Amino acid sequence: MTGIFITFEGPDGAGKTTQINRLAGEIAKLNRKIVFTREPGGTRISDKIRSIILDPEYAEMKNQAEVLLYAASRAQHVHEKIIPALNEGSIVLCDRFIDASVAYQAHGLGISVDTVLMINRFASSGLIPTRTYMLDIPAQESLKRLHKRAGGDEDAGLDRIELRKLEYHRTVREAFLGIAKEQSDRVLLVNANRGEEEIAADILADFYRLLDQQN
Numbered sequence: 001m002t003g004i005f006i007t008f009e010g011p012d013g014a015g016k017t018t019q020i021n022r023l024a025g026e027i028a029k030l031n032r033k034i035v036f037t038r039e040p041g042g043t044r045i046s047d048k049i050r051s052i053i054l055d056p057e058y059a060e061m062k063n064q065a066e067v068l069l070y071a072a073s074r075a076q077h078v079h080e081k082i083i084p085a086l087n088e089g090s091i092v093l094c095d096r097f098i099d100a101s102v103a104y105q106a107h108g109l110g111i112s113v114d115t116v117l118m119i120n121r122f123a124s125s126g127l128i129p130t131r132t133y134m135l136d137i138p139a140q141e142s143l144k145r146l147h148k149r150a151g152g153d154e155d156a157g158l159d160r161i162e163l164r165k166l167e168y169h170r171t172v173r174e175a176f177l178g179i180a181k182e183q184s185d186r187v188l189l190v191n192a193n194r195g196e197e198e199i200a201a202d203i204l205a206d207f208y209r210l211l212d213q214q215n
């Protein structure tokens, strides 16, 4: 594979989409092929699965089903879109990947990390991101951003996962911090409780270092 696989992780509303768009804008100047995608989703089948997973109508969804639906969406996405793009030499920017399943499903729902990793290694054929930008922000702050984005209405527009209690989101944030600490070779922890420009500058500086290492 000649491409570069970059993922963005962090609590809901941490600013991942904002930062991916900024980095994509910089990469566009480099004359490199770029693929911008997200999980769950990114393909026709994965998007269908996304609409089921995130729909608050499905409050009865069992934890096991949730783990497997995220993994099924990922399996299709990795094999239909991400691996072919990497084989063509593209820089793939992906909004969330397996770290999200470890944080939200394993730690968040109390499922064994080993089980979640085993299922997801199968789903993704062991694909590991080259670099992960972990946007860190206290859960209360990121949820405030989401409420603001939704126009101030408490729960308007929030999905099935975002609607979970603050305590759940705090657990998820701690899990992300743990992943960043344990896998510091791959994961760059970025303080996302700052202005967009400062966050983008840290990511861009690291991205150029990464490009230098690849060349």
Ligand SMILES: Nc1ncnc2c1ncn2[C@@H]1O[C@H](COP(=O)(O)OP(=O)(O)OP(=O)(O)O)[C@@H](O)[C@H]1O
Binding pocket: 011, 012, 013, 014, 015, 016, 017, 018, 019, 145, 146, 148, 149, 192, 194, 195, 196, 199
């Ligand atoms: N650094 C920042 N400071 C303040 N507000 C921000 C910052 N970055 C993004 N926002 C705003 O916060 C909201 C959430 O940002 P964004 O959609 O980029 O987050 P996200 O992590 O992709 O969210 P989601 O988890 O829903 O995918 C948006 O309204 C965005 O404009």
Ligand SMILES: Cc1cn([C@H]2C[C@H](O)[C@@H](COP(=O)(O)O)O2)c(=O)[nH]c1=O
Binding pocket: 012, 038, 039, 040, 070, 096, 097, 098, 100, 101, 102, 104, 105, 161, 162
């Ligand atoms: C990949 C993945 C995602 N999630 C959660 C995280 C978010 O709450 C939603 C995705 O929505 P976004 O606004 O596009 O970030 O799904 C998860 O729980 N497990 C996963 O593997």
